[in-house]
Structure formats: C-alpha cells, structure tokens
Amino acid sequence: MASCTSIKKNQLPPALIANLQGVLAGRKEVGGGGGNGEEEDKSSNDETQISSSGINSDTSPEDSKPIVLVTNSDGIGSPGLSLLVEALVREGEYAVSVCAPESDKFSSGHSVTFGATLAATSTELNGVLAFEVSGTPADCVSLALSGALFSWSRPVLVICGINKGRSSGHHIYHSGAIAGAREALMSGIPSLSISLNWRKDESQESNFKDAVDLCLPLMRAAIRDANKGSFPKDCLVSIEIPASPSTCKGFKVAKQSLYRSVLNWQAVSANRHPYSGQYMSMHQSLGVQLAQLSRDASAAGAARRVSTQRKNVEVESVSAAGKPEQRETVKKFFRLEFLDKELENLDEDEDEELDFRAVANGFLLVPFFDSSESAMLSVSAKPQFFKTLRSKPTRFVTLRTSASVRCSSVQPPRRYRITLLPGDGIGPEVVSVAKDVLALAGSHEGIEFKFCEMPLGGTAIDNVGVPLPVETLNAAKESDAVLLGAIGGYKWDKNAKLLKPETGLLHLRRGLGVFANLRPAVVLPQLIGSSTLKMEVAEGVDLMVIRELTGGIYFGEPRGFGTNDKGEDVGFNTEVYSASEVDRIARVAFKVAQKRRGKLCSVDKANVLEASIFWRKRVDTIALEFPDVLLSHMYVDNAAMQLIREPRQFDTILTNNIFGDILSDEASMLTGSIGMLPSASISESGPGLFEPIHGSAPDIAGQDKANPLATILSAAMLLQYGLGEDNAAKRIEDAVIETLNKGFRTGDIHSSGMVLVGCKKMGEEVLKSLDAQMPVAAVS
Numbered sequence: 091m092a093s094c095t096s097i098k099k100n101q102l103p104p105a106l107i108a109n110l111q112g113v114l115a116g117r118k119e120v121g122g123g124g125g126n127g128e129e130e131d132k133s134s135n136d137e138t139q140i141s142s143s144g145i146n147s148d149t150s151p152e153d154s155k156p157i158v159l160v161t162n163s164d165g166i167g168s169p170g171l172s173l174l175v176e177a178l179v180r181e182g183e184y185a186v187s188v189c190a191p192e193s194d195k196f197s198s199g200h201s202v203t204f205g206a207t208l209a210a211t212s213t214e215l216n217g218v219l220a221f222e223v224s225g226t227p228a229d230c231v232s233l234a235l236s237g238a239l240f241s242w243s244r245p246v247l248v249i250c251g252i253n254k255g256r257s258s259g260h261h262i263y264h265s266g267a268i269a270g271a272r273e274a275l276m277s278g279i280p281s282l283s284i285s286l287n288w289r290k291d292e293s294q295e296s297n298f299k300d301a302v303d304l305c306l307p308l309m310r311a312a313i314r315d316a317n318k319g320s321f322p323k324d325c326l327v328s329i330e331i332p333a334s335p336s337t338c339k340g341f342k343v344a345k346q347s348l349y350r351s352v353l354n355w356q357a358v359s360a361n362r363h364p365y366s367g368q369y370m371s372m373h374q375s376l377g378v379q380l381a382q383l384s385r386d387a388s389a390a391g392a393a394r395r396v397s398t399q400r401k402n403v404e405v406e407s408v409s410a411a412g413k414p415e416q417r418e419t420v421k422k423f424f425r426l427e428f429l430d431k432e433l434e435n436l437d438e439d440e441d442e443e444l445d446f447r448a449v450a451n452g453f454l455l456v457p458f459f460d461s462s463e464s465a466m467l468s469v470s471a472k473p474q475f476f477k478t479l480r481s482k483p484t485r486f487v488t489l490r491t492s493a494s495v496r497c498s499s500v501q502p503p504r505r506y507r508i509t510l511l512p513g514d515g516i517g518p519e520v521v522s523v524a525k526d527v528l529a530l531a532g533s534h535e536g537i538e539f540k541f542c543e544m545p546l547g548g549t550a551i552d553n554v555g556v557p558l559p560v561e562t563l564n565a566a567k568e569s570d571a572v573l574l575g576a577i578g579g580y581k582w583d584k585n586a587k588l589l590k591p592e593t594g595l596l597h598l599r600r601g602l603g604v605f606a607n608l609r610p611a612v613v614l615p616q617l618i619g620s621s622t623l624k625m626e627v628a629e630g631v632d633l634m635v636i637r638e639l640t641g642g643i644y645f646g647e648p649r650g651f652g653t654n655d656k657g658e659d660v661g662f663n664t665e666v667y668s669a670s671e672v673d674r675i676a677r678v679a680f681k682v683a684q685k686r687r688g689k690l691c692s693v694d695k696a697n698v699l700e701a702s703i704f705w706r707k708r709v710d711t712i713a714l715e716f717p718d719v720l721l722s723h724m725y726v727d728n729a730a731m732q733l734i735r736e737p738r739q740f741d742t743i744l745t746n747n748i749f750g751d752i753l754s755d756e757a758s759m760l761t762g763s764i765g766m767l768p769s770a771s772i773s774e775s776g777p778g779l780f781e782p783i784h785g786s787a788p789d790i791a792g793q794d795k796a797n798p799l800a801t802i803l804s805a806a807m808l809l810q811y812g813l814g815e816d817n818a819a820k821r822i823e824d825a826v827i828e829t830l831n832k833g834f835r836t837g838d839i840h841s842s843g844m845v846l847v848g849c850k851k852m853g854e855e856v857l858k859s860l861d862a863q864m865p866v867a868a869v870s
C-alpha cells in the first residue's frame with residue numbers, strides 16, 4: 091500500500107514537509123481521527139498540500155481487517171521490524187500500519203519529546219504505509235494514536251518489535267521497546283513488546299527471522315483476542331526471545347528480577363571520535379537535522395551558545411584529566427555500552443524462574459505488566475493468547491510457569507520428578523538427547539519435569555566407590571520415573587562381582603522392584619532396509635517381549651564359586667522362581683497381550699529345566715483368568731530360531747530373566763539395530779525404570795555415533811507406562827517416525843540415500859519434528 095501523501099510542486103525535502111505536518115498534528119486533539127477544522131490551519135506554505143486527515147489515507151481496502159500498529163525501538167531500518175511487518179502482511183488478515191523511530195532509540199526509556207519539533211516522514215515498508223519519526227518509540231505510538239498520521243481511529247493492538255536487546259529486569263526502565271508498548275497501554279490499547287536477546291558478535295540477522303517465526307502464533311492469538319475484546323484490558327505483554335530462537339526451550343512466565351547490565355561509560359577522545367564534537371550525528375536523517383537546526387535557532391539554544399562561549403578545554407577523559415583550571419569548562423566525551431554480566435557472576439538470587447536467567451537459559455520470556463507496572467498481571471479471562479502460550483506454539487519447547495505467577499488462565503503444569511542415570515559409555519550421550527526430547531514432548535502437553543542426575547555403574551565406582559550408591563537408589567525411589575542410559579565398560583570388566591557396573595544395575599532393578607520388563611520390537615517400514623533379514627521376513631514385525639527382571643538365575647541362590655566332588659573349581663548359579671514371581675509377571679503379560687493382538691507365547695526350557703516346568707504350569711494356571719488371550723508355549727531354542735524364520739508369528743512373548751535378555755537382543759536385529767529398542771521396567775507400585783536394551787557400546791562411546799532413538803523411545807515408554815501420559819508419549823513416537831521419514835540415520839541404521847548423522851544431530855532432528863507437531867487439540 092503506497093502512501094498518498096500529496097505534495098504539490100514540492101521543492102522541500104520530504105522530511106521537512108513531514109516535520110511541518112508534525113507541527114500541525116501537535117495541535118490536534120489526542121485520539122481525533124477526522125478533521126476538526128484545525129487541520130485547515132495547516133501551513134502558510136502553499137507548496138504543500140496535506141490531506142484533511144493528515145499524511146495518510148491508508149486503510150480503505152483493509153477496513154474490515156483488524157488494525158495493527160507496529161513500532162519498534164531500533165529504528166525503522168531494523169531488520170527485526172521489517173521481518174515482523176512482512177510476516178503480518180503475509181498473513182493477509184490484518185491492516186498493518188507502521189510508525190517507528192528513524193534511528194535507534196533502544197534505551198530511550200519512556201521519554202516523549204516535549205517542546206521540540208519532530209519530523210514524521212512517510213515511507214513504505216513491505217507494502218504498508220509507514221512513518222519514520224525523529225522521536226522515541228513512545229513519541230511514535232503517541233503520535234500515531236493521535237490520529238495525525240493514519241486515517242484509522244485506533245488499532246486493536248500495538249506491537250513493538252522485534253527489538254534488539256533486553257527488556258527484562260531493570261531494563262524495563264531504559265527500554266524504548268517497553269516504552270512503546272507502555273505508551274499504547276496508557277492510551278487504552280493492548281500491546282505486545284517483543285525483544286530478541288541480541289548478543290554482540292554472536293547474533294545474526296537470521297535470528298530475527300527465527301524470532302518472528304517463534305512469535306507469529308502469539309501475535310496471531312493476541313490480535314484475535316484484541317479484536318474480539320478478550321485481550322486483557324490494561325495489559326502489555328513483554329516477550330523476550332532467547333538469543334537463539336530456533337532452539338528456544340519454551341516459555342516462562344518469569345519473575346521480574348533486579349537484573350541490569352553493567353552501564354559501561356566509555357571515555358571517548360574528541361580527536362578519535364568523529365561525532366563527539368558535533369551536535370548532529372552523521373547517522374541522523376535530514377529530518378532530525380532540520381529539527382535540530384530549528385532547536386538551535388530557539389532562544390534557549392542561543393542562550394546556551396552564549397554560555398559556552400567560554401574557553402572549552404576538550405580532554406581525553408580516559409584517565410583523570412587533572413583538575414580543570416577555574417573558569418575553564420571541561421568537556422569530556424563518553425559513550426554508554428551495556429555489558430551483560432555472566433550468569434555465574436551474579437550475586438542475585440539463583441532462582442531459575444527469574445527473568446534474566448530464563449532468557450539466558452534459552453527460554454522465551456513473558457512477564458506481564460499491568461498499567462501500574464506491578465510485576466505480574468492476574469488474568470482471569472482465558473484469551474487465545476494465553477492458551478497459545480500454554481499450548482506451545484510451534485517451536486516452543488518447555489512449558490514453565492512460575493508458581494508465583496497469578497495467571498489463572500494458565501493451568502498449573504503436571505509436574506514429575508525424573509531421576510536420570512546416564513551411566514557409562516554412550517549412556518550420557520543418549521540420555522542427554524532423550525532428556526531434551528522428553529522435556530519438549532512433555533511441555534507440549536502441559537507437563538513439567540524436574541530432572542535429577544545421579545551416578546550409576548562404572549562412573550559411580552570411579553567417583554563414589556560402588557556401582558549403586560545409596561543416594562542413587564534413594565533418588566530413584568523418590569522420583570516418579572527413572573531414565574537410564576547404559577552401564578559397563580572394559581575398564582571395570584575385571585572388577586570383583588560386587589564392584590562391577592552390571593551389579594549396580596541389577597541391584598537397582600531389584601531395589602526398585604521392577605519385575606516386569608517390556609521390550610517392544612517393531613520393524614518400521616522406514617528401516618526395513620536396515621534389517622539383516624529379507625524384507626519379506628522382517629516386514630510388519632511388531633512384537634513385545636515381556637521379560638521377568640528381578641528373579642531367576644540372575645538372583646537365584648545358591649550362587650558363587652567353589653569346588654566340586656573331584657576338587658575341581660566351579661562356578662554356579664540357580665534358576666529359581668516362586669509361584670508368586672511367575673504369577674505376577676504372567677498377569678502382566680496376559681494384560682499386555684489383551685491390549686495387543688491377544689496372542690501370548692510363553693518361552694521356557696521345560697523339556698530340560700525344573701524351573702521351566704514350574705514356570706509353564708503357573709502360566710497355564712494364570713491363563714484361566716484370561717480366556718480371551720490365546721496362549722502357546724515354546725522352547726527357547728526353537729523360539730530363537732522362529733524369531734529369525736518367521737518373526738511375524740509372535741505378538742507377545744513372555745519369558746524369564748535370562749531368556750528375555752537374549753531373545754530381546756535377537757529381536758532387536760529384526761528392527762535393524764539394537765540402537766532402536768527401548769524398554770520399560772515396571773514394579774507393582776513404585777517408579778518405573780526406562781532404558782534402551784543396548785549396552786554402553788564402548789566401541790563407539792564418546793564419538794557422537796550412538797543411535798539415541800532407543801533411549802528416546804524409552805522416554806516415550808516412561809511417559810506411557812510410567813506416568814500414564816499417553817499423548818506426550820505418542821508425540822515422541824510420531825516425532826521419531828517423522829525424523830526417519832526425513833531420512834536421518836545414525837551409522838547403525840544407515841543405508842544408501844539416507845542422511846548420516848551423529849547422536850546429537852539425530853536428537854536435534856527429533857526435537858524439530860516435535861516442534862512441527864500441532865499444538866494440543868484442546869486449543870481451538
């Protein structure tokens with residue numbers, strides 16, 4: 091939309107004309123949109139013709155669309171403003187007008203320019219009428235709302251952004267961005283202020299684009315609410331975007347801190363600084379220069395000049411300049427820089443919910459300010475904007491709300507404590523990735539996790555002296571669920587039994603009482619080429635191994651080393667199962683089979699072992715409780731063979747501890763890689779233990795080669811079986827499928843034509859796939 095500023099025989103620079111218009115506009119009544127007669131008193135300059143409503147006529151075809159006024163603090167040339175306007179225009183739903191400072195006013199605070207002439211120069215920005223104003227953001231908003239520039243009477247919403255820099259903590263006082271939005275608020279128009287936590291030397295213009303993408307759903311929702319009148323009255327919302335918007339971890343409605351950057355006044359040499367002795371910056375536009383000239387021509391300016399006729403001594407103020415002689419005027423030059431304090435050097439409260447920490451930690455920050463500027467706003471309505479926040483607009487990762495926030499439209503998140511046991515080898519690599527995925531998927535469903543990382547296995551032996559420190563077991567018991575990577579490694583292979591990492595894992599399982607180990611093996615169509623079996627054999631395999639986990643030969647007594655009758659050294663273990671042990675795992679297996687395809691195959695070695703004969707008898711007994719499940723029995727050696735010959739015959743497999751260990755590893759290869767198989771270990775009442783079935787893979791540890799999908803899928807099982815959060819679990823499963831659909835593969839599942847990635851990149855891609863999912867259905 092082009093400006094229809096009409097200038098006849100114009101010999102004057104547009105800035106001056108706009109300047110004149112600014113003078114006229116200053117006489118109009120605030121909020122007036124139409125002519126009140128005073129416009130007729132426009133100018134004695136015949137060469138300038140100004141329309142009755144000012145320099146505008148901008149809205150006619152857009153009449154029915156909600157009007158959005160956009161401003162910023164960085165100036166009209168800022169890419170943040172341009173990209174934001176471009177995005178709003180692209181939506182095609184809004185009538186957008188722009189009125190922004192012509193130069194950077196990011197720390198202008200809430201100042202309005204009183205008693206001086208401002209220039210408002212019309213221009214076009216991404217197809218919309220824009221004015222660049224020689225004032226502050228507050229001036230821009232006030233002037234635009236006065237009716238002097240645009241033909242509309244009032245916008246539904248004012249958006250100030252996307253600005254560079256901080257607006258949280260004490261920056262709200264310096265911030266021109268907040269001031270722009272606050273000026274709207276004071277005029278009764280709801281507003282958003284959006285700032286990007288710009289990092290000198292790190293941030294790039296492309297970050298603005300990501301920031302716009304991040305905020306677009308919020309802007310849409312806010313405009314919709316404001317247009318319906320359901321955006322909270324007297325509310326400005328200040329959004330601060332973390333430095334890297336594309337990896338934004340989520341949003342926090344955080345507490346306002348006392349944080350402020352260090353105000354670093356840099357002494358500037360008059361010789362070295364080209365502008366220091368000048369009134370007019372080379373960066374200032376002609377409009378500003380003209381305004382400045384008119385100011386200089388004022389009586390005050392004249393008086394000031396007289397007073398500075400005295401001898402000026404310009405000194406470099408880098409160090410103490412010495413005592414100025416009497417009657418000498420000392421003139422020094424300074425520039426102010428904001429220096430960010432390192433988080434760890436801050437004396438402030440270490441509260442993670444404080445605004446500056448939230449942003450530094452990668453969260454999008456949403457403190458609310460009401461018009462009295464009390465820190466938070468109590469919102470009783472349920473406008474779309476808040477739902478959008480809550481529901482995770484695209485790319486929001488973790489939903490966090492501060493307990494102190496009184497914002498009743500934001501439901502309290504469901505909170506869970508998760509103990510993380512990264513363990514050894516590739517364990518820490520895959521757990522780190524899975525943790526992020528878990529947090530993101532949870533946030534999309536209104537779940538908040540508190541993670542607690544504890545040592546287990548070789549790492550614990552090295553650091554604490556035992557493979558399962560009592561603190562680790564206690565933390566695991568006290569949590570809602572446990573996510574484990576893997577334990578073990580060559581380094582500890584020769585340790586005494588009690589000092590082996592594996593012993594730590596077995597004691598953990600036993601300590602948590604997680605007797606039922608669910609190990610699903612599904613051949614995904616995307617990975618059919620990774621299976622070592624022929625496609626027609628592997629295709630469609632979808633089975634679940636239910637492994638008894640806390641009994642059998644792993645724990646049976648007697649066990650140990652000794653000598654036999656002949657005096658020969660021996661090692662021995664005992665396979666032993668009680669009726670209650672078999673019964674409870676059998677019931678779990680029948681129930682799982684009921685929910686699957688109704689087929690259960692119990693695997694044993696009943697042709698040889700008493701423990702298996704007993705096992706089979708108990709399973710037959712429990713089967714009577716589940717007449718709808720078709721039960722079969724199979725010897726373990728046959729089962730191992732049948733898994734390769736015709737794996738699709740299996741639905742649910744029930745087996746003991748040791749056979750389950752072996753068969754599930756075998757089943758993993760049907761799917762393409764052991765790096766794909768997750769597991770859930772559940773107890774009768776306490777927290778579940780969730781771990782990939784693979785080990786610590788010392789051969790690839792520390793090389794970013796591990797496939798994290800088994801652990802990511804274990805996190806999905808944690809949600810489903812451990813917490814009953816099926817929707818969040820489904821999100822993870824879908825994201826994994828989507829990532830594979832996009833062709834990303836770690837080395838173990840790589841095939842030609844696919845994109846080979848490492849562990850971290852695979853995790854990032856899963857996060858992206860999660861981000862791309864729709865917000866929760868509850869959000870209309």
Ligand SMILES: NC(=O)c1ccc[n+]([C@@H]2O[C@H](COP(=O)([O-])OP(=O)(O)OC[C@H]3O[C@@H](n4cnc5c(N)ncnc54)[C@H](O)[C@@H]3O)[C@@H](O)[C@H]2O)c1
Pocket residue numbers: 516575576577578579580592595764765766781782783784785786787788789790795796797798800838
């Ligand atoms: N639950 C557990 O913590 C667990 C399970 C099995 C083995 N272990 C321990 O792990 C150590 C190594 O045992 P292992 O070599 O017999 O079995 P392993 O599962 O660690 O490795 C077997 C093979 O599979 C590969 N592999 C495993 N996980 C992978 C992944 N996520 N991505 C890509 N490739 C992967 C490895 O590189 C290796 O070639 C031993 O100390 C063992 O006791 C621990």
Ligand SMILES: CC(C)[C@H](C(=O)O)[C@@H](O)C(=O)O
Pocket residue numbers: 578592593595596751783
């Ligand atoms: C490491 C070892 C103790 C463990 C087991 O045998 O159960 C492993 O093989 C597994 O499958 O998790």
